[in-house]
Amino acid sequence: MENKNTVIEMKHIVKDFNGFKANNDINLKLHKGEILALLGENGAGKSTLMSILSGLLEPTSGEIFVNGEKTNIASPTAAKKLGIGMVHQHFMLANSFTVLENIILGHETTKGPVLDIKKAKEKVLALSERYHLAIDPDKKVADITVAQQQRVEILKILYRGANILIFDEPTAVLTPQEIKEFMNILKGLAHEGKSIILITHKLEEIKAVADEVTIIRTGQDVGTYQVKDISNKRMAELMVGHAVEMKLTKRAENFGQNILEVKDLQVKENRGNLAIKGLSLSLRAGEILGIAGIDGNGQDELVEAITGLRHVDQGSVIINGQDMTNKPTRKITEQGVASIPADRQKYGLILQMSVADNLILQSYYQQPFSHHGIINFDAIKKHAKAAVKKFDIRTASSDLPTGELSGGNQQKVIIARELERGSDLIIAFQPTRGLDVGAIEYIHKQLLKERDRGKAILLVSYELNEIMQLSDRILVLHDGQKSGVVKPDQTNETELGLLMTGIQKEGQDLDQSFS
């Protein structure tokens, strides 16, 4: 490739955080009009590298060339001037402003002291048309879908004149259909001469749109490959550093009696509107029921209602034959419920407390961990030692604060605690969120093992892959209601995607036929 086509070149980038090398000799080259995927596990150094590129961090050593010229990107403003723009995973939009207002915010066109809305609108609409980013400029951001918000974010940086676009895990919040559309947008942007860096851990997306892929592992450059020349399996191996199994093996179904029965459940969200609107479901021993759906369709409320964290307005939750509706969380836990929360740092762990203490967060008051209210530290330590070994939790000591562990190991602490209690019902809410391939594989295997041991597992996840791979049955949740129940081997992403947007399927409802 000729040099004039290279818009960004990062050479031998090293970023040293007090002796910890987050980036250690990384090279990256972005060509004009191309899409470069940046692949790496969590903590591999992707974000550090992109922070350097967008002027938030300064490299310890190494050189950056923008359009062939050696540059020092000292600040985010400098990056903006160079035409580098970033779409963050969490959108930075003002909800009560219109789409147009959000786009021009900070870069308003003015006629004297007055805002020239008309001119701005023309400019935005021109951009929207040129890059096929359909938006309604007069709608409020609060009233548009997540996919539309993403388009607003993209327009925002295009409006500021960005030629180099960095996308940070852009598809995490989208439905399969929206992802397809987004992929087309990316291709369109590249076609129009924009250069794109796509941070992702989804191999299929790389295959679908990227020209080249740069893989980094533990801060080091593993290499840059032409996407058409490399297989998914090879990419995964290079990212993780060892061979990975891409397919999980699942044993034949062996279902027992109903462990969880939810009947006509109605639950309100924090503002008092109904979030779960008359949902019924049943889950048997030895079965994994996947709850698919887009974030915010009642998943949080459903899990909280079952675990006693949220008031049930109507209907009932029956666990192991006992009516546990609106019972305290502790009673529900004692009835044989384990729960892996979606937000591990907020709900799952007390980060300042030791690994050993976190491992007994629900059982500290029971024998052998305490006796008449006096804590038995020897028993806690012994228990921690066994769990650390059994679940391969990587920590120097079980006395360390849990916050010092990596995300994957923090999740292992939760998994160890929840699975060790021998509960009959395991609720796993986004159990692999933000984890790397190795940790995801580990957690999936653990869940399948529990299923084969006859546990009932309620898997709530926004990752369709995960739902498809693990579930015996999939319930699609839309707007607090069941929009369909399907079997994973009799469906596909398109059908699930439609159900997730509330478009119901003709024909029988699998859940009815089971009960």
Next chain:
Amino acid sequence: MIKVSAKTKRYLVPIISVIAGFLIGAIIMLIWSYNPITAYSSMFASALGNMNGLGETIREATPLIFTAVGFAIASKAGFFNIGLPGQAQAGWLTSVWIVLANPTLPKYILLPLAILAGALAGAIVAGIAGFLRAYFGTNEVITTIMLNYIVLYLCQYLMQQVMPESLRNGADTTKDIPANGSLHLDWLSHLFGDSRINAGIFLGIGAILIYWFLMKKTTVGFEIKAVGLNPFASRYAGISAKKNIILSMLLSGGFAGIGGVVQGLGTYQNYFTQTSSINIGWDGLSVALLGNSTAIGILIASLLFSILKIGGLGMQTVAGVPYEIVSIVIAAIIFFIAIKYVFELLFAVNKTASYKHPLKKGTEIGPNNGVDGPNIKLQKEGPVL
């Protein structure tokens, strides 16, 4: 920047703060041409150099131990209890009243009864704030401050309007308590040069031990700490936040109440009308902060405060340095301790504001995240479920 382990830092910050406080005091003395070396040596000499001074220093430290333990328990549960003055005052008046009203009861009944009643009074005052927080999400900083005023004027009313005249000397002072309701010990007082040191110090040491045992060894302490560090995860794990907020406030107020009891049955042997929220409450807060809410830290910090206060009197008479210097030294120490919290808060905020966190989902600054002291930030309020 000098790098030290978190553990060393815990000790280093209070020590540096104390040294810096003394230095500031010295500088101010120099500006007004006093000799800081003479002043400080006379301060230490009068607080520690003779038995009477030593006894008075210990006597002064006793109520501070209780109020500081009270503050520390609440802060472990994530609660900023600045109602210590009111809780202590309630305990003071209640215990004196009980003793005065039952002068004929034998000592082994009367004294425990009065102490427990004082603790109960403090617990009730603090419990109101705890209840409001647990069930209505009311900010405890506001309710405890307001309760200080309520208690201040309620005590005045009770003493002047409700207490039988036979128990009072005029409108503003109660009669002195009889010996069988007093914490005064003749032998102890004689040993320390006839100072006002009393049996309260033994109760204080007991309180320190109970506090240590409670927080380190019991499931109650485990729950309180869990709720204080992360109320969300605690709820999720089935630990009742409501129960623990109220419990920690009852314990906090109970200890503060005994702080008041020690003033009444130990130091003053009576109750007299207070014109403002009593000092042992505020000083207890400072002592707990300086002692980093640890058992041993509270003991040392309460003694240091007493040395300053008792020694300050000596400094004034021997070296002629105004007593106000002591207030400046204390204020400076607290100021430096507070700077630590401000820095850590800023540091924690900076970390979240940086680029890294939008990527790392779910990293929220929880209560006390990155701050190993009381949670001074006003949290989003809401009823605790």
